[in-house]
Amino acid sequence: MKTNKSGVAADLDNRTRLLQAATDAFAEQGFEGTSLRTIADSADVSFQLIAYYFGSKEELWVATVDYLFERYLETGKGLGFTPSGNLQEQFHNHLRLLLTDMLQRPQLHKICTLEQLANSARYRNVIQPKLAHLFDSLALPYFREVVRLGIVEKFTAEEVCLLWSAIVKANVTSVDRFTITLGVPVGSAKSIERQVDLAFAIFTEKLAAAADSGVVPAEVPRAVPAAKPAAPRQDTVVYPWKDAKDAGSDAARVKQLEMENLHLKQLIGNLSLEKQLLLERLTELQKSAH
Numbered sequence: 001m002k003t004n005k006s007g008v009a010a011d012l013d014n015r016t017r018l019l020q021a022a023t024d025a026f027a028e029q030g031f032e033g034t035s036l037r038t039i040a041d042s043a044d045v046s047f048q049l050i051a052y053y054f055g056s057k058e059e060l061w062v063a064t065v066d067y068l069f070e071r072y073l074e075t076g077k078g079l080g081f082t083p084s085g086n087l088q089e090q091f092h093n094h095l096r097l098l099l100t101d102m103l104q105r106p107q108l109h110k111i112c113t114l115e116q117l118a119n120s121a122r123y124r125n126v127i128q129p130k131l132a133h134l135f136d137s138l139a140l141p142y143f144r145e146v147v148r149l150g151i152v153e154k155f156t157a158e159e160v161c162l163l164w165s166a167i168v169k170a171n172v173t174s175v176d177r178f179t180i181t182l183g184v185p186v187g188s189a190k191s192i193e194r195q196v197d198l199a200f201a202i203f204t205e206k207l208a209a210a211a212d213s214g215v216v217p218a219e220v221p222r223a224v225p226a227a228k229p230a231a232p233r234q235d236t237v238v239y240p241w242k243d244a245k246d247a248g249s250d251a252a253r254v255k256q257l258e259m260e261n262l263h264l265k266q267l268i269g270n271l272s273l274e275k276q277l278l279l280e281r282l283t284e285l286q287k288s289a290h
Helices: 002-033 036-043 048-053 057-077 087-104 107-118 121-148 157-173 175-182 189-203 207-212 249-289
Strands: none
Touching: 002 036, 002 048, 002 057, 002 107, 036 048, 036 057, 057 087, 057 107, 057 121, 087 157, 087 189, 107 121, 107 157, 121 157, 157 175, 157 189, 175 189
């Protein structure tokens, strides 16, 4: 029995290492430029194990994309709002978490960009449906909740989603431009903080402020919701993708645990970002001292 458990653990470890190695390889060299031998060597496993676990190169690529999308879905599913708390602050923290998460794991955006530029069948048949699912099931429902709660007033959920997607993607496709414009490297704590602060300020500007400035925004057709959801209780967490069947106590507890886990991740992320900012500031002071 012990041997069986040991074998399962070894299989899981080998498979994960191959997926991680494939993630980096496909993101940097593209599908055509990546060799299975290179992936096996990077994962430090036998070349034959790729065929054993995944079959062909195409199947390994699909498994890699699935692996990356699942990690993004995991982050997105944890985002929610506590109405009794500061909604603006929660939204700001969400933007920081999303951008930080992407910059720590940019491989999916790189793979998507490479396949889109190549106009490959892989992009049309695999990536596009997954992007549509991510948009319809997570991104758009989340930003609709942001608008419904009154955090964003000037834009529709679709507009916020479009603008935020452009910012996220530009961090992968326009690295030099961001570095020159912001004066700090993409991915650094300062870069993340400046972009999040800028996006947050734009998204959350009040309609009254825009009217006072003399700028009258053009009329944009707004989608009419099918039904206005009931106002949430002040001691509950709002999950825009929550199904009616999830209203049971067990499901509610699971959701609450997920939210607590997200808050812990946000706290760790914020502390890590603050530490990086302090280290960068210390480096600047040391340079000026010399």
